[in-house]
Amino acid sequence: MKKSSWASSFSLAISALLAATAYAACTDSYRDPEASGAGTGPGGPGGGGDGGSGGVIIDTDSGVGCDDTCSNDLTAVVDCYGQIVDQCEPTEGCANAKCINNPCQAAEESRSSYGCDYWALKTALRPQADGACFAAFVANTWALPVHLEVSRKGSTLNPATFAYIPSIGANGAIQYTPYDPAKGIDVGQVAILFLSRRSQGGNVVDCPEPAALDLETGVVDTGIGDAFHITTDYPVVAYQIVPYGGGQASVSSATLLLPTSAWDTNYLAINAYKASDVFADAWPSLAILAHQDNTKVTLLPNQAIVGGGGVPASEVNKPVDYMLNAGQFLQITQADELTGSPIASDKPIAVFGASKCMNVPSMQDDCDSGQQQLAPVRALGNEYVAVRYKSRSAGEEESSRWRLVGAVDGTTLTWSPTKPAGAPTTIGQGQVLEFEDPGPFVVRSQDAQHPFYLGAYMTGGAPFANVGDPDWVNVVPPQQFLKRYVLFTDPTYPETSLVVVRVKSKTTGEFAPVTLKCKGELGGWQAVGDYEFTRVDLVKGDFQGVDGCTNGPQEMSSTQPFGATVWGWGTTQQTLRVSYAYPAGAGFLPINEIVVPPTPK
Structure with missing residues (x-):
């Protein structure tokens, strides 16, 4: 070819x-x-x-x-x-x-979640969440204070008016200290940036402090929108969440943000999930973001694009081109998923999968929004360790949903310790396969030139007395694990835990200790394939801290690579039917040589 x-x-x-x-x-x-x-x-x-x-x-x-x-x-x-x-x-x-x-140049060349240049965009939501509080978290992973600059549509926004350093008071209440531009974000601290909130007529909880913009910055269904540009003078890790406010905000979801240094020019479209069978307007969504002017994006849709909001309709299996300028994003929201569709561009882009409100399974109450910024094709792995969130009911082994998306035809899959019921043994380019299993398991393909995507899902909370609700998170391949994470867990969620996976040293064959700053060395490790995993409670029940931990800024480290995923959900009467999840961080270095062009087969 x-x-x-x-x-x-x-x-x-x-x-x-x-x-x-x-x-x-x-x-x-x-x-x-x-x-x-x-x-x-x-x-x-x-x-x-x-x-x-x-x-x-x-x-x-x-x-x-x-x-x-x-x-x-x-x-x-x-x-x-x-x-x-x-x-x-x-x-x-x-x-x-x-x-x-x-250091920013060093971060740029590392192609990991460390970076100095980020873009945050508000993904699609149902009309009931119109005007919801949109926030970004910036975690200082460096050894010096970090200073922020924020803009949108070319206009500078003063972070002193909407950025805050959160802390947990003696009574458990969240305290928001205004960001001081002279001092910056101290080492190991996290800043919350309240980016937008349309306060008039909003149906969900307001931002606890004034936002940068008092308007809706998302796009209704399909159209073109404008993202927020966040830059720093030293490397950081960033996340976004919408709505901010945890259990009382409803329809919440979050994602790890990739710095522009980790962006690329080739992706597979991955929506959060299929359209809901319960709510007529709860559709999957996709957003494609540029950070340079005159960026040409080509999409080969595996479903017809309905169009709207200035975006023309297009045929199935026919390449369609879009032009985006710096900070603009194309959003496509419709009933038919585009998952598996190849995307290419002439300049680096970011791609977000999302859902206005997904039911998982599609017929089970209730629905929640979903969002994840996606890894480029070159950063996809050919091996994943799948460990679900902890069970929501004591004494009951919970089963969850898993989704695979193929990148290359002829990909064969092997599973350990055993193949889950309903799991595939092969997958092709653009193919989407879903199954249910409690895990844990390891899945791998025949070699690095057969990468694929794996996503993990929390199911709807109806069978669990409405504790938690649907959520979706990227599973990070072990080759992209890091050795240190500075992260932030939302203090408005009464139940927060971590899923941690560690690898053996290839030089000693041993596992290295993993330390969580609030708790110390982690225990409770269990084997899965050649890896080990543990689940760690930070808060549980009704915001009760565990082993000296609570919500807020967290630090984790080891001498060997490990992965960490944050899960949070509501348990109290005021916080039911909500959840969020995101990887604490990841590498995005190219680990395969695959290109999936947007040309019809």
Whole structure:
């Protein structure tokens, strides 16, 4: 198959990136090709030439050996065994195995959830949530205070008027201290940015403090919208949530945000879930965001696009082009899912999957919104460890929903310890397969050139006395695990827990301790395949803290890569039927050489 011009440019750019980010093939790192089995990414198979089938281009033009690399948190140069060779100063960051005087540049080259340049957009909601409080969280993961700049549609917004440093008072109440632009966000702190809220006529809980804009910044169904631009002077991790306000806000969902350095030019569209069978207007949604002017986006829809809001209708299996300027996002919301549709662009873009309000299963009460910013095709894994949230009923093993989306035809799947009932053994490009199982399990394909997507779902709360409600979260492949996370758990949820998965050291064959700052070293580890997992309560019942932990800023670390997912839901009478979830962080380095072009098969 001959590469199109965009694919050739993409290939050259990625090859240059891979050469620039050479890493040690024997180190314990999220870049480690053996952290999840098959060798991939820069340490993957060499070779050249075009190839592939089923509308896929396999680009294998790179391959590097064992050498010094950067630590996972970008603060040091490390050798093949993870030993520090050169500790960078706080004003420096590690890039290409060197300490450089620009930590933001170092973060840009790392292609992880660390970054200095983010965009936040309000995803689709049902009319009942019109004007809902839209907020972003910015966590300072660096060793120096971080300063914020925020804008929208080219207009600067003063964060001193809408950014706050949250803390939990002695009585358990949330205290919001105004952000001081002179001091910034201190080390290990999190700032909440209340970005928008249309206060007049809103049906959901207002922001607890004034927002940057007193207007609705989302798009109704299908149309073009404008995102918020958030930049910092040192690397951070960012998330967004809508509505903010937890149990009393309803229809809430959240996502980890990817910095622009982790954006790419090739994605698979993934909606949050299928249309509801209970509510007529509860449809899946997709948002595509540009951060450069004159960005051309091509979508090959596997369902006809209905159109609306200035977006024309288009036929199924016929490429359609869109032009976006910096900060603009295209939103497509309709009854028919576009999940599995290839997306390509001539400049890096972000893609968000969403739902106005999803029922999981589609006929089970109640509904909740869903949103996740998606990883590019090149960052998808070929192995995942699936561990669901803790059971909502004591003594009852809960079953949850899982969804896979294929990227390459001929992908074969193996499962351990056993294949779940209803789980597939093969999956093709763009194919969407769903099954129910309590887990845990490990699923992998035959090699790195057969990546796929895995999503985890919380089901509706009706069978559990309305505790929790539907939610959706990306499952992070072990190759993209990090060694440190600074995150924020929403203090308005009475039940919050973490799902933690850790990998063995390839040099010692042992697992390393994982430490949660409020609790200390984690215990309760259980085996699943070659990995271990544990579930950790932060608060439970009616906001009761557990083992010294409570909601708010959290820090986690280990000497080896691990993954962490946050789950929060309502349990009290005022907080029923709500939930949220997001990965605490992830790498987004290319770990396969697959391109899925938007050309009909």
